[in-house]
Amino acid sequence: MGQPTWLWSLGALVLGLLLSAAAAFLHHQSLQRAEHTRLERLAERSFDAVENQLETCGLLVRSVQALFLSSDVVTAVEFEAMYANLRPGELFPSLQAIGFAERTDRPAIGAEPDGREHYLTVLVAPRSGNSRLVGLDIATQPENLAAARFSRDADRPVMSAAFQLVQRAGMPGPNDGITIRLPVFSGGPQPRDLAERRARERGSLAASFRVSRLIEDALPVEALDRFDVRVLDVTDGGDKQLYSENPTPTAVPADATGQLFARELSYGGRTWRMEASADRDDSAAAWLLPVLTFGIGALASALMATLAWSVAGTRARALALAKDLSAQYRESEERFRALNELLPALVMLARAEDGQLAYANQACRDRFSIGEDTRLVRLADLVEDMALRERIVAMADEPGAIFNEPVRLRAPGQAAFWATLSVSRIELGGHPHLLAVANDITELRVLSEELSYQATHDSLTGLYNRREFERRLNAAIAALDAGGPRGALLYMDLDQFKLINDTSGHFAGDQLLAQLAALFAGILPADAVVARLGGDEFAILVENTDEARAMALAERVRLEIDGYVFGWEQRNYTVSASMGVVMLDGPGLSQRALLAHADTACYMAKERGRNRVHLFSEDDSETTQRRSEMEWAGRIREAINEGRFLLHYQELVPLWHGEQAEGVHMELLIRLRDENGGMVSPGAFIPAAERFGLMPQLDRWVVDTALANFSRLHPSGKPVKLCAINLSGPTFEDDSFADFVLQRLEDYGVSPQRICFEITETAAVSNMARAVEFMQRLRSAGCKFSLDDFGSGMASFGYLKNLPVDFIKIDGSFIRNIETDPVSYSIVRAVTDIGHQLGLQVVAEWVADDRARDLLRGLSVDYAQGFAIHKPEAALCFRNQETVNRN
Template sequence: MRTQDTQDDPPVPPPAGERKDRRSVFQALPPLAWALLVLVAGLLLTAELARRDLRDSRQRADMLYNSLADAAQVRLDDALDTAAVALRAMQTVLLSAGDLDQTTYAHYHDNLRAVDDLPGYLATAFARRHAVTAADGTPLYRYELLAPLEGNEMLLWLDITTQPDNLAALERARDADRPSMSAPFQLTQFRDAGDAGLGITLRLPVYSRGRAPETVDARRARETGVLAMSLRLEPLVRTALQGRILEYMHVALRDTGAADNGHVFASGPLPVEAGAPAYTRMLEFGDPRWELRMQPLQAPADGDRSQSIILLGTLISVLAALLLWSIAGTHRRALALGQRMSARVSESEARFRTLNELLPALVLLADADGTITYANQFARRRLGDVVGTRLDALYSDPGPRMAVADASGREAGWEEREMEITTGKGSFWARVSLAPVVVDGQPHMLLTATDISEQRELNARLRYQASHDALTELCNRREFERQLALALAGRRAHPETPPFALLYFDVDQFKLVNDLSGHRAGDQMLVEMVLAIGQNLREGDLFARLGGDEFGLLAYGVNETEALALAERLRRCIDSVRFVWQGRTHSVSASIGVVMSDRAGATLQDVMAWADSACYQAKENGRNRVHLYREDDDSTRRHSEMEWASRMRSAIEQGRLLLDYQEVVPLTTAAADGPHIELLLRLRDENGAVVLPGAFMPAAERYGLMPTVDRWVIGTVLGNFARLHPAGAQLQTCAINLSGASIDDEDLAAFILDCIARHKVPAQRVCFEITETVAVRSLLRVTRVIERLRTAGCRIALDDFGSGMSSFGYLKNLPVDVIKIDGSFIREVDTDPMSRTIVSAIVQIGHQRGLKVVAEWVDNDGARGVLDELGVDYGQGFALHEPERVMFQR
């Protein structure tokens, strides 16, 4: 059976001669020969590029080293010129002041300050020329004035004529009236320093007052003495050349006039290969000539880029050759395949039918009247024998029926429609496409369909899970707030519609049930309470679990009196529930806040906040009661929190804060390395009763008491570390929770490290827990605190992991050691596949990062077994250990 579009003519093949010419160009050489040609061309081009790059890199390196050599020469000239200027300044002082004593000379020297920043400077001395001559008739030059004097006293009255090199420099300076530099010599002050103790002396003549002498004879006749400046060579040269010169170059100075090799200075050993290029410059200051020889400290990395070019070029050439080889081979195979296919045109119908028979989708062919003429194997198995029946009879929707019945052209087709197909074997949903085709010159309709029943069922299940609570099967907070927003919008659009009420439920003392009997008991109690409430709900009202022990009810079409009556009836219903768990009976009650929808301009956030305030007021009035929201409820709540804040301050001052510990138990088969605990805060009230943190922590957070509380906990725990647990000093890890307010305290890390050092507690045994929400809110500040504590050895745990919206996204940015999976995932890990999948993913990611993984709220042995199977390292919960008072507070 051959098919083609009704409006397209079959392509006309080109003449045989033209096809042969086209093929001959590409088929003249075999594919391997084309590939080798491309490879050779690519390698030649790569070699040329590498050669040029190597040449350019060497030229750049040579330019750099030449510029450094020029800079070194200029800097050394500048350093010597600076010393000469300072010496010339002292000459001017002596010419203008005449005879000076040592004190005045030192005073002038200090005031000039010309040598304060001169590296290697030692002293400036004046040697007076005496008429008394030496045995050979040479005038005597003795140092009479010296500054600074301290440390250089040995120079006083030293006769320069005893030092031939210095005397020669003196005479050169005198005859030329310009600074003269001596040959390098070993300084007496640094006789044990080797080459680092070499120094030079700059000399400048001092003449009698009058016009500057212009001839050599006049200068010799008017000479009264000579100024000398001693400089230590090593710091002078290193300071002048510091920076890129010494970083990149080995520098050596040599006195060309010395009898030996004239070695003056070397910046260090020369770690370069033999034959490395040398850059030489000459320094002249007076008569001495120094050779400045510079060599690169390391051979220029001129081959790295060239090697990269060679590797990359070779890779590209090989890939291009392989690609061409593949294309040429594919082209040849395609031509051969086309020839084979053209030879089997007569078999196309059988092949088409065979292909359709094997497709895992429904394929139906109908004639222009809509009668089915062909059904593939999959269609026959799902629909039965449908050949001969009308195509549109399969649909429940009349739209497609009309389209098929009335159309024979292209306009009858459509794509990707979801519709229900009905057969004698039942019905199912499918994604259906319908297209007009021509078979044997006659118009037909081709239908293809894919069964999507399971996909639709899965989507419906996901939509249900996204809008419902897994424990109680009630709507969740997201769906409840969506419905509440719709109701508020309807009231704003149509104020005449009947009002509705929002009832906000909060179970009284629910945390006490969790603490006494575990979270599984609390969950079961909520389920029984919801079942009891469900029997007393009105039809059409929306009841939802908002989170934890909080519930909400949208009561439509009620006034204030009816809403309060409904709330009271539900309160009595809840109060009648008696929950029994493991022989222990718990009474159940709830505080209910009521908000009416008759307030103009109320938003979703306003109504939820008012309901929360009304519920809070109901709890403050004694619990187990109904309260209608009034405008002064918010101030009453703030007053109650202020009262708790005052009681908290008193408890801190009177030492009534308590600490319980709960063990964190290893779940894997590895042997335990010692007890690990987390500390839990409690408060003893004025009557001696123990108050759980849920009652006082909100007030402490609102009124800024958490930093004080955290510091009390940290100081108390570290001061009594060996008396927290019966294991004593063998306690392996103690976890302390840090609040968001404490993280914002810039001095917190310093306080913690000071306590650790003062009480000599091993830092690696202290773990600080930071909740995920706090970490996300102040990521940069938290990271700084964490890094400082981890550097000291402390461990960091990320608490309630998974409760945020982007846990995995920022986990890579937090330097933590432990992640604690939020208890909402652990609670149903043994019964809910989704929770199990999430926990497994967290464990894998945590272990991949090298982190320990802790599961919270482990309340039964079944959950413990699943967590052990998933590879969770530690567990924490009532099934493993119930909280106990720390040892030193018992």
């Protein structure tokens, strides 16, 4: 059934009027959004202007600092001349004065000596209007004094809190001011650390500004006209007002009555909050264009009312839909571009047909120095490797292709850098494009290579370490089992090396080992694998050789060492070595057996007079190995039965938390007395105990003894807050050991939270699954775990994410060299940062002096352990036994 024509016309008219009203409303909303965007940009420019003004003021102080760096003595005439040449008053109307305060122990004239540190102002420019500053002791101004000390410790510009300018006291207008300070050091290279900066400080250089004038001069004129601006100092948790256009300013909330823009600016150790508020424009002019839009829509509605309702309705809906889709597309594109512009990753979009860049975000443009016209650059040309370039170009014809590999990127005229590059083929607007995202991993690769080297090489000699040598030996055994050529294992031990250590010290012994390592390079074949296994023990693996050539090579090495004279501090030492040779001449060999045979052959060389080469044979093995095993196994078991093992302790101290008020943090160390009461070095019996499977028995003795005497460990009587106990790898592989620990904790009433077990990184990584299971079992009861010797054999930081530990203890070889070796310093810093990111506490061992302690504190290491902290001593429960043995 049809309806009257006028009814359809009336419906079309009403619809047209409604659409016109909606269009007018949307127009008004659009104008308001445009105004908001303009105000937002103006506010951002204002905030940037103030921030840039602070940076420029800091550069002014830095330029004056250069005068002091170039001259040990700066006179008042030179200081005034410098000020006149710089003419800072023209660039900084808010500048009040530039002054230099000399660091001294003497107070200001007329003040009583108090033994404190003072900073007396001796140089001021300009003198006019600032004469009251001469002789001013900034130690009397807490804000200025705090800024001076902070700038000295950080060696960067530091801004003080607002304070009353002395020279403007009693003058009209606001006299609130700030200072920007930099330290002045004595001549020489730039101080490297906190201690040197404090020692070489000559004084403090400062520029004082009227803060309200500084802010007002920085603000654009348009911002002053459009906004009510307020600046607050929120550094200390308060809202101290620094500047406001109105006498009694109030922040206008971002609602229907006004618009508020705010940002926090951080400079020089302080944080300012800037607020710019503007009233919403609801004037008649703001409604004029929307009203005009409505009038035009009403006229069009009247004309369209004469047409059929279906055509008019369809057209109106089509227009509304098109407008909505267009707005959505623009908003989506704007969001995409805004997000990508802020990303630190390099984002590129290239046309597939020619590879030219259609888009590059800000980080990419800055990294490759690309101008606004990105079409001048091709994506593939940024890749250094030609083969990878061809793969990226070929992706244009491969729908769904994805490229994700580490590559070296390079722009013309720039150095190449490593990055992870991900490229995928996508469709945009019906045309194929290549979307590429790259992340700079240069520093990560350098650190990874350094860590990889450290993981496979001995830090003292630069030779392979034991772990890498064993891996190479396993590979040679596998090759031999597969039908490869024969080889030989040479095992060398220096004769009477302990004499050098005892006579001239361990440092002299280390130097001898390093020199012998350099000597090997000239006498061994290029394909020989040389390693330091530990102490003065070296191993050489030679492949594709026979018995005669292996013995000749060993004899050549022995003769070279025998003819070597080591000089140290007016002493000369003759050096010799005993060597054992084992042939790799058949399948079915094992690494452990080869090393044991080589050790036996070396032992036989020593037994037969030292300074000789001995070839292993089965006859030697049957006699010597049996005697050696029975001797060490018997001595250790006898010592346990006779009670000749005892416990020493060494304290750990926090570097950041003051004294250990809540108790002592210590590590227990096992010691052995021989049959005559003399102390046996742990390095002598622990390797033997590990080799012959006695460490689990020793570990059980340590745990049982420590828990039974837990209240009698520290001689001071202080409670033990945390007690660290070392465990060997075979011990935590024992299925019954966790139950043993839990039972002893219950028997002796010791809280599990006060026990920390230390496991070496090498032992944990060698059997990751078993280590994690063991650690989780005891951690669920409350015990803690520490990863000992971290860095000595590391292959990846990724192990830390899989091991449930609470502490990591950095290997002492890095701490020993931290003061002289930049690589060791960087590794300690990296381990500390990553440990803290994983929520772990970091311990540094082998801390030998206060200098090392200060460096570690500067790196935010949590605990320190070493002779500079506490030398190991007998636990309280063993003091009487130790006295009896000495008597």
